[in-house]
Amino acid sequence: MMPLRSRILRLLGRGKLPWPCEETRIHSSEYIDGELDAAMKRKVRAHLRACPLCEAFFRTLRDTIAALRGMPVQAAPAGFADRVRKNING
Numbered sequence: 001m002m003p004l005r006s007r008i009l010r011l012l013g014r015g016k017l018p019w020p021c022e023e024t025r026i027h028s029s030e031y032i033d034g035e036l037d038a039a040m041k042r043k044v045r046a047h048l049r050a051c052p053l054c055e056a057f058f059r060t061l062r063d064t065i066a067a068l069r070g071m072p073v074q075a076a077p078a079g080f081a082d083r084v085r086k087n088i089n090g
């Protein structure tokens with residue numbers, strides 16, 4: 001049976017992808033963090049326009065990162081770091 005990704009792309013009438021899915025997903029976090037140069041950004045964007053599965057992956061990753069960044073930072077209870085160090089060191 002044809003892999004799901006290939007079936008979806010065929011249904012959407014899209015053929016060969018401009019860049020591998022794996023590369024796109026590996027570099028998605030760097031794209032979101034603004035760490036890619038212009039050429040790499042173009043490759044990621046071109047792939048996302050052509051691949052609905054990676055586009056969904058990218059959107060979910062971006063929204064999750066935004067949600068986590070929006071959460072308040074909690075201070076650790078007093079003595080927490082010392083207890084962790086003690087447990088690590090035995």
Ligand SMILES: [Zn+2]
Nearest residue numbers: 021051053054
């Ligand atoms: Zn893809």
